[in-house]
Amino acid sequence: MSKKTLSTRPYKGTRDFYPEDYRVHQYMFDVIRTVLYRFGYEEYMAPLLEETDLYRAKSGEEIVNEQTYSFEDRGGRDLTIRPEMTPSLARMVARRSGDYTYPLRWFSIPNLYRYERPQRGRLREHYQVNVDIFGTESKYADIEALDVARSLLTEFGATSEDFEIHINDRRLIHAVYSEVLGLSEEQSYALSKLVDRKDKISTEEFQSQVREIVAQDTAKHLETLLEKDSFEAFVAYLREISSDNQIVEDAIQSFETFLNGVRQVGMSNVIFDFELMRGFDYYTGFVFEVFDTHPDNNRAMFGGGRYDNLLEIFDQPPMGAIGFGMGDVPLWVFLETHGLLPQVEDRIDAYVCVLDTQYLAAAYEYTQMLRSHDFSVVMDYSGRKLSAQLKTADRKNARFALCLGEQEVRNETVTVRTLATGEQETVSFEKAVALLKQV
Amino acid sequence: MSKKTLSTRPYKGTRDFYPEDYRVHQYMFDVIRTVLYRFGYEEYMAPLLEETDLYRAKSGEEIVNEQTYSFEDRGGRDLTIRPEMTPSLARMVARRSGDYTYPLRWFSIPNLYRYERPQRGRLREHYQVNVDIFGTESKYADIEALDVARSLLTEFGATSEDFEIHINDRRLIHAVYSEVLGLSEEQSYALSKLVDRKDKISTEEFQSQVREIVAQDTAKHLETLLEKDSFEAFVAYLREISSDNQIVEDAIQSFETFLNGVRQVGMSNVIFDFELMRGFDYYTGFVFEVFDTHPDNNRAMFGGGRYDNLLEIFDQPPMGAIGFGMGDVPLWVFLETHGLLPQVEDRIDAYVCVLDTQYLAAAYEYTQMLRSHDFSVVMDYSGRKLSAQLKTADRKNARFALCLGEQEVRNETVTVRTLATGEQETVSFEKAVALLKQV
Numbered sequence: 097m098s099k100k101t102l103s104t105r106p107y108k109g110t111r112d113f114y115p116e117d118y119r120v121h122q123y124m125f126d127v128i129r130t131v132l133y134r135f136g137y138e139e140y141m142a143p144l145l146e147e148t149d150l151y152r153a154k155s156g157e158e159i160v161n162e163q164t165y166s167f168e169d170r171g172g173r174d175l176t177i178r179p180e181m182t183p184s185l186a187r188m189v190a191r192r193s194g195d196y197t198y199p200l201r202w203f204s205i206p207n208l209y210r211y212e213r214p215q216r217g218r219l220r221e222h223y224q225v226n227v228d229i230f231g232t233e234s235k236y237a238d239i240e241a242l243d244v245a246r247s248l249l250t251e252f253g254a255t256s257e258d259f260e261i262h263i264n265d266r267r268l269i270h271a272v273y274s275e276v277l278g279l280s281e282e283q284s285y286a287l288s289k290l291v292d293r294k295d296k297i298s299t300e301e302f303q304s305q306v307r308e309i310v311a312q313d314t315a316k317h318l319e320t321l322l323e324k325d326s327f328e329a330f331v332a333y334l335r336e337i338s339s340d341n342q343i344v345e346d347a348i349q350s351f352e353t354f355l356n357g358v359r360q361v362g363m364s365n366v367i368f369d370f371e372l373m374r375g376f377d378y379y380t381g382f383v384f385e386v387f388d389t390h391p392d393n394n395r396a397m398f399g400g401g402r403y404d405n406l407l408e409i410f411d412q413p414p415m416g417a418i419g420f421g422m423g424d425v426p427l428w429v430f431l432e433t434h435g436l437l438p439q440v441e442d443r444i445d446a447y448v449c450v451l452d453t454q455y456l457a458a459a460y461e462y463t464q465m466l467r468s469h470d471f472s473v474v475m476d477y478s479g480r481k482l483s484a485q486l487k488t489a490d491r492k493n494a495r496f497a498l499c500l501g502e503q504e505v506r507n508e509t510v511t512v513r514t515l516a517t518g519e520q521e522t523v524s525f526e527k528a529v530a531l532l533k534q535v
Numbered sequence: 536m537s538k539k540t541l542s543t544r545p546y547k548g549t550r551d552f553y554p555e556d557y558r559v560h561q562y563m564f565d566v567i568r569t570v571l572y573r574f575g576y577e578e579y580m581a582p583l584l585e586e587t588d589l590y591r592a593k594s595g596e597e598i599v600n601e602q603t604y605s606f607e608d609r610g611g612r613d614l615t616i617r618p619e620m621t622p623s624l625a626r627m628v629a630r631r632s633g634d635y636t637y638p639l640r641w642f643s644i645p646n647l648y649r650y651e652r653p654q655r656g657r658l659r660e661h662y663q664v665n666v667d668i669f670g671t672e673s674k675y676a677d678i679e680a681l682d683v684a685r686s687l688l689t690e691f692g693a694t695s696e697d698f699e700i701h702i703n704d705r706r707l708i709h710a711v712y713s714e715v716l717g718l719s720e721e722q723s724y725a726l727s728k729l730v731d732r733k734d735k736i737s738t739e740e741f742q743s744q745v746r747e748i749v750a751q752d753t754a755k756h757l758e759t760l761l762e763k764d765s766f767e768a769f770v771a772y773l774r775e776i777s778s779d780n781q782i783v784e785d786a787i788q789s790f791e792t793f794l795n796g797v798r799q800v801g802m803s804n805v806i807f808d809f810e811l812m813r814g815f816d817y818y819t820g821f822v823f824e825v826f827d828t829h830p831d832n833n834r835a836m837f838g839g840g841r842y843d844n845l846l847e848i849f850d851q852p853p854m855g856a857i858g859f860g861m862g863d864v865p866l867w868v869f870l871e872t873h874g875l876l877p878q879v880e881d882r883i884d885a886y887v888c889v890l891d892t893q894y895l896a897a898a899y900e901y902t903q904m905l906r907s908h909d910f911s912v913v914m915d916y917s918g919r920k921l922s923a924q925l926k927t928a929d930r931k932n933a934r935f936a937l938c939l940g941e942q943e944v945r946n947e948t949v950t951v952r953t954l955a956t957g958e959q960e961t962v963s964f965e966k967a968v969a970l971l972k973q974v
Contacts, residue, residue: 442577
């Protein structure tokens with residue numbers, strides 16, 4: 097290998113976070129943590145590498161082979177860099193399922209790796225906020241999950257006009273597909289995949305593909321149900337065609353209770369959407385997806401739902417669980433699009449300018465004293481001209497420049513310059529500390 | 536694959552961080568960030584995966600082959616999970632070297648992967664605080680690095696008796712080995728490796744191995760120098776045997792200035808240690824290592840030094856740089872050993888108990904109101920007996936249990952129970968908020 101070819105660019109599909117980027121990222125995660133603590137969620141973390149079997153058990157061979165970073169370690173173990181957090185979470189819960197008081201409210205903000213062709217919003221390395229509740233069947237836990245998702249956005253200053261939360265329910269889908277339309281499991285599966293892609297193909301294409309799976313009148317029923325623009329209208333038509341089926345009635349009533357609960361707690365932008373399928377096959381109850389309503393970015397940002405059977409892969413009994421994962425990239429795009437990302441600046445309290453290198457030792461002690469008062473302080477070791485040091489102070493975004501020269505050292509004073517105004521005064525050390533504390 | 540075999544244990548040599556573990560970890564990193572912000576350091580992050588060439592260029596083929604997690608991606612690129620952060624940092628600085636005002640003070644707390652036989656303090660995945668200054672030749676930057684290292688420990692409550700900072704200097708080593716003892720580069724290298732292992736072998740073995748590399752009288756000189764227990768005694772003997780060599784004098788004086796600076800700024804536990812070599816071959820100036828002085832854990836915890844040539848691998852000119860990396864495991868062991876790890880508890884402000892499920896909607900609204908005051912609140916959806924709900928409140932470490940039953944809902948009141956004392960009173964919502972705010 098020639099040294100000349102060594103690239104300074106990060107690996108394709110990954111990002112360097114320079115301090116100015118990292119600050120924005122940290123700001124986003126700080127806001128998220130604030131919300132999650134308020135809802136009583138606790139943070140956890142899992143190792144980056146898991147044995148590949150964990151993902152095979154959950155997602156099947158196909159996803160493991162095509163989309164993951166998998167390899168053998170030097171001892172012949174088949175490992176995968178986590179492409180998602182849920183399997184690790186399930187493993188952790190299964191490992192200590194007897195140790196905790198339920199429900200658990202846990203979250204994590206891991207980095208994840210997927211082998212994708214990099215494109216807008218799809219990177220090979222991204223971060224994802226994972227929020228999960230384990231061990232409750234309550235509808236209020238479902239409502240809470242929506243409330244958390246909503247609050248994650250409103251805490252940044254988003255209003256309920258800036259996004260919509262679409263909801264649907266696996267049990268309702270099952271009741272319609274299996275009980276009312278009389279579809280086989282294979283037909284249901286094929287149809288759910290098709291409905292999931294509905295917005296990506298033309299109406300004609302959709303209709304023709306539906307008819308490849310089911311008969312003409314069944315297709316008509318489905319299309320009519322999909323066209324209904326409220327849960328009430330949907331239910332009215334469903335009851336018309338379902339002739340008093342108890343499974344259907346139960347699914348309707350269960351969802352109605354949930355929807356009423358959602359409305360009761362003030363979530364005005366939650367919308368019933370019978371098209372909503374979600375990519376994963378493990379959801380067992382309600383599912384949701386949050387959409388950006390901005391015309392420039394009108395698309396799904398993140399989602400989740402209820403999945404009660406995840407611990408199955410560890411031979412453990414079902415446990416009521418709800419979860420969602422929000423990627424950092426869609427969130428960042430949303431905040432950017434709506435002008436909700438503030439200028440996140442790094443500030444230091446003081447930049448200590450030293451007029452001659454012979455005063456460096458004295459200035460260093462003075463700097464230490466300031467730090468003992470918990471100020472963030474950077475000292476200039478260069479011995480350059482004062483004007484050059486002040487310029488650096490400015491670039492480092494210091495609130496004050498504290499200058500030490502012959503006079504100051506002799507008199508045990510310091511010249512305090514407010515960088516925003518250029519005002520300055522020469523004061524005692526104690527006075528300087530008091531000035532810094534004022535702001 | 537049979538589902539039965541799916542293990543709930545994390546991959547060998549890695550750790551699950553359950554919330555109670557994560558809290559301790561976060562506490563450690565919070566303290567560290569507090570110190571680093573105070574010194575004006577800014578946080579950055581790099582991707583987890585880098586092209587393997589980056590590590591080959593810095594550390595050589597051997598380390599890449601034996602100790603790293605390396606593999607090919609699906610496009611045939613040779614990748615490595617970062618075993619250390621410095622190469623990524625160097626890449627990032629090289630990529631934008633013209634964009635910044637120097638010196639840069641950057642830090643990061645990445646997780647790193649090394650393929651090791653897991654043992655106490657050596658894991659396959661660990662976290663490491665990386666602290667670096669780029670773009671200064673100043674001795675005060677060297678002093679600052681020691682000051683930061685010291686402060687990272689004292690901020691946890693450690694005193695200067697709890698640890699020692701050993702220092703040495705590559706230029707001094709070079710002057711002695713090459714100028715005074717007249718060793719070839721090969722001899723110097725072999726000897727430095729041997730001195731690095733001195734504490735792990737017997738005195739006899741050491742002496743015999745020294746004599747395999749150099750002649751008897753040279754060996755004697757080296758051993759005498761290594762025995763000196765102060766810099767002053769070391770220098771006195773060195774001057775005796777070096778006959779006015781200017782390179783030696785320069786190295787002595789340069790180190791003396793540094794040592795005096797260190798003492799001047801109040802670091803009493805810094806010790807000259809001519810045995811200190813450090814594992815890496817890229818240090819060019821002073822090196823240091825922090826030792827735990829506790830009899831139960833008397834060993835090196837972390838270290839670093841000056842390395843001015845790291846950007847060489849990107850064909851960029853040398854840039855004065857200093858850095859060190861502190862692993863989370865040695866730090867944790869140190870804090871544990873000295874009793875400096877506090878009980879880090881998760882607290883929530885209120886646990887809302889609901890006496891009958893018919894009041895869940897009202898209680899949820901009340902819970903939302905409390906959260907709007909920025910309290911962390913968990914609500915019980917279970918409808919269990921009050922005593923069971925209070926037990927959970929206790930386990931969740933809530934400060935207050937807020938109970939809502941028929942009477943409370945009717946009168947728009949709430950019963951506030953202080954969990955530590957068992958005292959309770961029934962008050963208006965406003966009064967409840969005021970009570971929560973008091974503590």
